[in-house]
Amino acid sequence: MRDLIYRPRNIRVNRAYGFSPVEQVITTVNIALRRQMFLLDYFTQGNIPDSLIGMPESWTPDQIASYQKYWDAISTANSAAGGAPSSCRAASPRLSSRPRSRT
Numbered sequence: 001m002r003d004l005i006y007r008p009r010n011i012r013v014n015r016a017y018g019f020s021p022v023e024q025v026i027t028t029v030n031i032a033l034r035r036q037m038f039l040l041d042y043f044t045q046g047n048i049p050d051s052l053i054g055m056p057e058s059w060t061p062d063q064i065a066s067y068q069k070y071w072d073a074i075s076t077a078n079s080a081a082g083g084a085p086s087s088c089r090a091a092s093p094r095l096s097s098r099p100r101s102r103t
Contacts (some may be wrong), residue, residue: 009021010024053071
């Protein structure tokens with residue numbers, strides 16, 4: 001009588017059979033496919049949110065337009081000056097593109 005010897009390549013503790021190379025590659029392929037879908041969505045849908053600031057539902061279109069003008073004026077003035085909005089200045093120091101002198 002001949003015996004059949006089963007020697008799994010990758011032994012598992014919780015299974016009678018080993019961990020096949022096909023089973024091992026399933027996780028890698030799944031991660032790669034999900035990464036490709038993420039990149040596709042990033043470049044097709046973009047990463048810019050639909051809105052930056054939410055408005056209360058009770059605001060009228062005139063109030064929203066007025067606030068939009070106010071926000072645009074603040075943003076334009078700060079970007080022209082090269083700084084962040086005044087509410088952010090303490091949290092983020094102004095960075096200069098010129099190297100500092102070493103004196």
